[in-house]
Amino acid sequence: MSYEYATVSGVKEEGRGVRTLWFQWERKVEPGQFVMVWVPGLGEIPLSLSSTDHTKSITIKSFGPVSEAITRMSPGDRIYLRGPYGRPFTRPTGQxxxxxxxxxxxxxxxxxxxxxxxxxxxxxxxxxxxxxxxxxxxxxxxxxxxxxxxxxxxxxxxxxxxxxxxxxxxxxxxxxxxxxxxxxxxxxxxxxxxxxxxxxxxxxxxxxxxxxxxxxxxxxxxxxxxxxxxxxxxxxxxxxxxxxxxxxxxx
Ligand code: FES
CATH class of the missing domain: 3.40.50.80 (Nucleotide-binding domain of ferredoxin-NADP reductase (FNR) module)
Structure with a gap:
């Protein structure tokens, strides 16, 4: 599998044990699609993006070794990704x-x-x-x-x-x-x-x-x-x- 990397540019505490990591990644991603995030030596997990704008983000709660390593990342750290994958949400037409x-x-x-x-x-x-x-x-x-x-x-x-x-x-x-x-x-x-x-x-x-x-x-x-x-x-x-x-x- 080939990965790309992005550099974490910001981290925000969203709620108890839940953090958002921001990074620049040039790929186009539709809301609802996911990426595979790889942590060298530990493995990879699928995560949906919490922002699909030019600056992307993932928002994650620790539930195992890979997610725990991701939640501990800081600005300047590299995040390894492949994707995006999967079928997105359809676009809304009204309220x-x-x-x-x-x-x-x-x-x-x-x-x-x-x-x-x-x-x-x-x-x-x-x-x-x-x-x-x-x-x-x-x-x-x-x-x-x-x-x-x-x-x-x-x-x-x-x-x-x-x-x-x-x-x-x-x-x-x-x-x-x-x-x-x-x-x-x-x-x-x-x-x-x-x-x-x-x-x-x-x-x-x-x-x-x-x-x-x-x-x-x-x-x-x-x-x-x-x-x-x-x-x-x-x-x-x-x-x-x-x-x-x-x-x-x-x-
Ligand atoms: S994760 Fe392998 S077939 Fe879907």
Whole structure:
């Protein structure tokens, strides 16, 4: 695999354990696409970009040795990348809604624009990210412990929320949360186009190893963004996934 490198130009603490790293990278990337980020000696992981402008960014929470090494990077460090890969979000056509859980807001962040509304959920106030990116009154916050905004989870709030004015809904977060959102949206008359950004074990990122297969799709090539109609055909969605050891675990 051949990598390019970029130099980290800035780092920002977004929330508890979540950091954004900024870097210049000349590649064109569409919102929702991902890159493979390599840390020499440790391995590589797929990450969606949290900014796809001229200055790019990734926003990451530590969940293993590679991500931990990335979160410890400082300005001046080199970041090794390949990509971008995968199918992006479709472009919005009207008022649209972003539904993000925890650090899942990172891949929705490039979708923020003048017609964007958002529901941002986290366990607690300190875990919320990117709520300041939205115009006042267009962002709704939920926390499990009630430390900010609505007390409860995303779906508890969604049940009280009118979705009729949106032409598109984009969802990203922990899979159990996305599965609950999927079921809620399927139980209602929703006219909007709905897309979810999924995550699976990824090794090659380019359709060779099949580690990312889900419901007959390869997540790295056919996703990571899928429409709600495609999710209808994925039996594993919200139920199970493969882990590094090759074992299938229940979600
Ligand atoms: S990650 Fe290898 S086929 Fe998708």
């Amino acid at each position: 649209y809604l972003l539904i993000g859980g925890g650090s899942g807001m990172a891949s929705l962040r490039p979708m923020v624009g003048p017609r964007a509304h958002a529901i941002i959920s986290a366990r607690s106030k300190d875990d919320l990210i990117f709520r300041d990116a939205f115009q006042p009154g267009r962002v709704h916050v939920t926390t499990d412990d009630g430390s900010e905004g609505f007390k409860g989870n995303t779906v508890d709030f969604l049940r009280t929320f009118d979705l009729s004015g949106f032409t598109e809904i984009y969802v990203c977060g922990p899979e159990r949360m996305m599965f609950s959102v999927y079921r809620e949206l399927r139980s209602r008359q929703v006219n909007a186009r709905v897309e979810f950004s999924l995550e699976r074990l990824m090794k090659c990122g380019i359709g060779l190893c099949d580690s990312c297969s889900i419901g007959g799709y390869q997540l790295c090539r056919d996703g990571p963004v899928f429409s709600i109609d495609e999710l209808d055909r994925m039996e594993e969605f919200g139920r199970s996934r493969l882990v590094e050891s090759g074992r299938r675990i229940t979600l």
